[in-house]
Amino acid sequence: MGFIHGACDYTDAQLIGLLGNTLAMASQVPLGGPTAGYLPGHVSRWQGLRGSGREGTQVAQQELAIQLLRDRQHNIEAVVSVYSSHFSNLNAKLTHVQSAISNISDTTFTNRKGIGGLRGCAKGRRVNAKCFLGVKAFETFDEGARLCGEGGGRLASPRGALEMEALAAYTKSFFGPGNWPAWIGVTDRLNEGAYVYQDGTRSALSDHWFRDPQLGQPNGGRQENCVALSTDDGKWWDKDCMRRMYYICEYDY
């Protein structure tokens, strides 16, 4: 935007220099006023000062230069005010855009959950308000969890005997024939011996571990902190989380 006053024909540096020059020249300026070209555009103001009878004095010169700086300052403040307003508007629009992106993200996650639930329940096995879906791809525990999450679900988290029985029956039919280990969403990574689901809640199941005089589970200590099912009998084994094996997702129904 342009400036209104003639004072703004000068830059700040020029005006400050002008004030210095004015003071320096004050003793040399004749009583007749500034010479032609000196303070261009402000001769009329100078002439107004002449009427006060102070022309040619140091005070008049200083007042004129100071007034020019004040005019300039006023215009700078006006410009700053306009830009502040623009920034305020931009900030409001940015907040609006961020809100829209957040809504889209929420909607996308909701859609993913919906699609995952439909797919999981169409191809997998429903029990209570969830559906289990086995995946025949070899992944680490964390990668399996991530892939289940991409579909809006999580690694299978059987809560209670009914869900555990349904999961065992489903995995036997889905992964069979044969016996495979498959990740479910239970670990004791944070606290050895304390088995929790991915949301941090404790597993209340207690009679699901594989029992054997030599190979009784869990037996891996701090080397094995993730739980896999054996797909022929649904028994739990603690395994090294970095091993790659089949995994089972669950989706909300």
Ligand SMILES: [Ca+2]
């Ligand atoms: Ca462990």
